[in-house]
């Protein structure tokens with residue numbers, strides 16, 4: 001269920017609904033509430049044979065939550081193909097009937113916003129939106145766009161882009177934290193995900209979450225926003241931690257680390273970060289807000305050069321999977337936890353074999369033949385750990401160039 005108690009932020013979690021009939025829309029609004037939405041976005045352009053006066057009346061009468069009415073035309077990425085007059089009339093009517101918000105595209109906004117505000121004092125608000133077909137514009141271009149949106153007298157402005165790179169999202173965070181009116185801004189796609197998850201940190205008015213069984217490409221689910229990330233707890237002081245990887249969506253990290261932060265009463269969030277270029281990434285996200293990272297495939301070795309200091313074990317392995325930003329000076333310190341983490345769990349699983357012929361050995365791995373398949377960042381760490389426990393290590397890989405850490409390790413090519 002939605003939110004209760006003292007809230008850390010004023011961001012609403014909103015479920016976009018693309019139901020095909022008004023009856024289904026009413027059912028979906030109820031489900032969205034049950035799944036933790038604070039508001040629903042009703043996409044009129046998806047409803048078959050939409051009858052404005054009758055259908056809007058039904059939707060607004062049955063809404064269990066604040067409702068945002070959207071009637072998106074083809075020219076802005078929606079489904080509506082009819083004439084503009086009919087479309088705008090439906091939005092006017094929605095406002096008049098008491099919709100909490102109507103969402104109007106920037107290109108047609110100025111007259112409509114003025115008109116509905118002068119005509120009906122319903123308390124309903126107007127969102128002026130702009131869908132950018134490509135990447136996120138520069139900070140300057142975005143601020144011009146924001147200025148033109150604010151000039152329409154919108155109550156809320158909304159900008160959506162398609163990020164080609166995670167570093168673009170920094171401009172979205174800048175927009176959210178500098179806008180003079182409440183703003184919604186995010187980027188779609190896997191590279192855009194953190195713009196949605198971190199929106200409450202930067203003061204965004206809405207974050208969108210897809211309902212169960214209704215997955216929308218590039219949107220987190222309502223369940224993940226509420227259960228894994230608990231976005232209602234995020235505020236401007238929340239420290240951001242992320243998994244730097246490519247791809248990244250496979251990781252169980254968010255469902256492991258976020259509950260652990262909460263358990264320790266730590267104000268942090270752990271998010272997947274789809275990174276294409278390590279150098280640019282570390283240059284752009286250099287503020288103390290970005291407090292640390294896990295590093296996954298394929299960057300565990302390449303990331304070493306971006307650390308200001310590297311722990312001796314990580315150095316000897318040649319791979320870093322954990323980075324902490326030192327609060328005192330912002331320096332990035334690289335560690336390798338794959339080595340001890342994996343070896344300790346293997347030892348734990350073998351612990352009954354610690355006693356061979358009554359003799360106690362330091363590690364159940366001592367003297368064992370230990371086979372590692374793959375000499376990437378994780379493989380290296382495990383090989384070094386097994387060797388340190390006295391195992392006889394053999395590494396198989398398709399591409400084996402002997403490296404320092406491999407001394408005394410048998411190498412074999414597939």
Ligand SMILES: O=C1C[C@@](O)(C(=O)O)C[C@@H](O)[C@@H]1O
Nearest residue numbers: 251252253294295296297321
């Ligand atoms: O190997 C793994 C798994 C991981 O890459 C992940 O996908 O969550 C995170 C890394 O820190 C860790 O070393």
